Amino acid sequence: MPEATKPSWTPYLFSLPALVFLGLLFVLPVASLVLLSFSSAKPGAGGHFTLNVYAAILSDRYEALMIWRTLKVSFVTTVLTLLLAFPVALYLRQISPKARMLISFVLISPLLTSVVVRTLAWVILLSPRGLLNTALVSLGLDPVKLIYNEPGVIIGLTHVFFGYMVLSLMTSVLNIDENLLLAANNLGASNWHVLTKVILPLSLPGMLAGLVLVFSMCASTYATPRLLGGSSSKVLAMEIYDLATGYLEWNEAAALATILFVVIALVVWAGTRLVESGRRRVVFE
């Protein structure tokens, strides 16, 4: 059939609006940002190719610490959301579809409000004279410092991204055939082994999606660390913002943004590889 082999332009035609949209509003700005980080001059002022900006950043202990802290906070938050969300996903398996719908709505409903609103709620709870400390003091206990530092940022971020982790896990955990668990049990697996040898490996795709999603969002988040963090817990997104809008150091901001992008991409890639190669080892060894 000669007609069938004739190339058709229709699919491209239909995707043209999306291509133009993404090209103009995503690829172009990102490309110009990356170019700017390699330029010796301010935007629009010409300049030549240079690695000086990167050299300056990477030799600056302050900036290196910032990168390290961003990764650390993101990693801890991601692990915490996973640890908190996994039992919830398992619980959602056990209950009736009706109850499941209700509870998942309750879990996901915070995602419908703005991050700023949710974070401000934490300020009210955790601030030095907030609800928590007032309660502690009135009970005769010492107040705790859980705001304007790293724990504060981690608490806030864990809450903000918990829903995303539950959503990601649900897709995998709810799809596990009940008969598989019965079969494992019937073949001699204790509840612990059913969890580790069957449920966990079969949840890996959802877990991986959740880890990648939450980690990358954590690493680039701005509002929560700004509101709950202090000067000692500044993260990359805040630094980039300050450099660009406060100090007008556009080239440095662009370079830091590029570094953030590469670091996230690397971590996501490494995480994916690790989980995939660990798939079998998780099961029997």
Place this chain on the structure above:
Amino acid sequence: MTSHRAESPDARDAPEMLALRGITKSFGGAVVVDGLTLSIRKGEFVSILGPSGCGKTTTLRIVAGFMQPDRGELLLGGERIDNVPSHRRGAAMVFQNYALFPHLTVFDNVAFGPRMHKVPKTAVARKVEQALELVRLPQLGSRYPRQLSGGQQQRVALARAIALDPKLLLLDEPLSNLDAKLRKELRTEFLEIHRVSGITTLFVTHDIEEAFSVSDRVAVMNQGRLEQFDTPVAIYTKPRTRFVADFVGHANVLEGPLARDANGAPSLSFHELQVRVPASSAVQANGHFAVPNHLLSISAKAMSSENCFRARLVSLVYLGATVQFRVRIGEQVFNGEAHATPDLLALRQGDDVYVSWRSADMIEFDAGSA
């Protein structure tokens, strides 16, 4: 293939392996299994046969330990197992949808049980090898379940269950997701594996042919109760209840008062028909008999045998080797099945025919329960 299976020679006097005593289970007020009592001998192949919703799968799940009965006792090898968790019962289950672990290779699937029981590594490999050989899939150890056909997956599921040398093998409609040809192939393999391994087997199915072809004995269930527990031949030729007669396909049921005719032979009045019944039948006010479809003869000419009636051909369905026909004798409809001879194929709908059956072929049953 024969229509039934000869009972294993040593099964008749083997000791009891599994006993269900008054097992009862209800879900939200609906009684699904109702006082079920069943005793299965060591090495026996027993089917639980019944329509969907009769409680057969629930029974199997109770035996497997996936759910607790509300009442009743469960004994395996003489020991109470009601409170023994599934993973320590030694009753291995093969699921309808196979339930193979998708993230594990065939080898690891079969090795799952032995590994969970802390069998040493070399012994695990040997057990897996033996099990895969028994189901004739020795080459596929490194494949994943999704790379196998339905029949192969079924065999792996079977291998996984027998790798543990269970005391009891539980099969939950294991053939229902396969096509007809594969189904027949696999059920002969089940028999072969049962012969080789000698594992006591409980097989749940709604398919009469399947149950009859593999089982030493068949337990027919209806609405949570046991209707009859006997050999396939006895189930077919001596159905105890109306339900069993219906379920095994006895469509031609004759019901009426019995009397002795001039020669002293018992005869049944069924509407306007006088039907000669087996000589051994007791005279009673209301008897129930069935004429098996395949023992009904049909001919264009009158036959000289007993119970020969004039009839009108209602329909004739050609099935290749056989034809299924439906005739009306007076107002009563009878169903039959016969070899597709040229004489039969020459018949047309609405033709006048003669239908007959031997009184000795008639099956008497108790119509106690509807």
